[in-house]
Amino acid sequence: MKKIVDARGLSCPEPVILTRQALQEQGVKEIKVMLDNKVAVENVTRAAENLSWKVKVSGQSDNFLLELTK
Known part of the structure; x- marks a missing residue:
């Protein structure tokens, strides 16, 4: 199952909280996280990798996409 988290416009720790909630959902194998600042990226x-998820980052300046896979 895929999930999308749009955390653009949010400041930390909100993007991390939303992502961690998605990471803990049953059956989720892939999550796309949209972010707009490097600190949130x-x-x-870090939070995803600590939970053993693989992270691929693409984008630049104020438009990032993180692809998290189990």
């Missing part, structure tokens, strides 16, 4: 990446 770093924090969400």
Whole structure:
């Protein structure tokens, strides 16, 4: 199952909280997280990797897409 988290316009820790909720849902194998700042990218990446998810980051400046896979 795929899930999309749109955390653009939110400041930390909100993007991390929303992403962690998605990571803990049953049956979710892929999550796309949309972010608009580098600090949120770093924090969400760290949180996902700590839960053994693989992270692929694409985008630049104020438009990032993180693809998280189990």
